[in-house]
Amino acid sequence: MTLKFGSRGAEVIALQKKLNLMADGIFGKLTEEAVKEFQKSRGLTPDGIVGPKTKSALGMVASNSRKVDEIIIHYTASPEGEDFTNAQIKASHLARGFSDIGYHWVIGPNGEIRKGRDERLAGAHCKGHNTRSIGISYVGGCPPRSVKGWRDIGKDTRTPAQKAALIKLIKEVKGRYPNSTVHGHNEFANKPCPGFNAKKEYENL
Incomplete structure (x- = not known):
């Protein structure tokens, strides 16, 4: 799922932890600015939107390792x-x-x-x-x-x-x-x- 301004939930918390921000689960202005700075540092388009490329750079890509029973x-x-x-x-x-x-x-x-x-x-x-x-x-x-x-x-x-x-x-x-x-x-x-x-x-x- 793409994360952007206004997003909420567990994935936003994971994102904020990756960016060393206070993890409140709310994608606000501070999170957006931190994402843009990270994107700039990795040569990505600094749009503040966390899509597949940004997730990959952050190490947030989901794997198939979830154990389902x-x-x-x-x-x-x-x-x-x-x-x-x-x-x-x-x-x-x-x-x-x-x-x-x-x-x-x-x-x-x-x-x-x-x-x-x-x-x-x-x-x-x-x-x-x-x-x-x-x-x-x-x-x-x-x-x-x-x-x-x-x-x-x-x-x-x-x-x-x-x-x-x-x-x-x-x-x-x-x-x-x-x-x-x-x-x-x-x-x-x-x-x-x-x-x-x-x-x-x-x-x-």
Whole structure:
């Protein structure tokens, strides 16, 4: 993920530590100026934006060494029958203080598989399990808006296309992380998410 003025989160903290700044996780003017000075010292374009070249020069390039042994299934807690795009999810997560979209993958209502956060980076989807897991969420999980108190009601709203896409994606992810096991968010938090028993449903994949 590119870091620039206004960015927040763990990656900004890592950047600030590399630049010997106070690590508050907020990419402000001081961080921007420090980035520009660093870029000048390395012969890079001093634009204050931390992209792949600047990250590489700083030694911040993510590796594939993250040990993943869990695949955690979620729902987006959005109304049944409505889409919730990655851009909307990301905006919601940024408003909560995340550095990016929290999920690694999102399954749209029609079964489209949408890439979220880079798998090489820890997600922000299940407290206490983010560093060791891949987070997959399907769009939905709540009744239609016409239902009173819909936000507080969790249910399995997966469409047939979403069910098929989840199986396909889980198999692909398990291919990359052979020792991983599949779980529902509700195994680790007092929440109904993802609205069904993911561990039981996917135990033989």
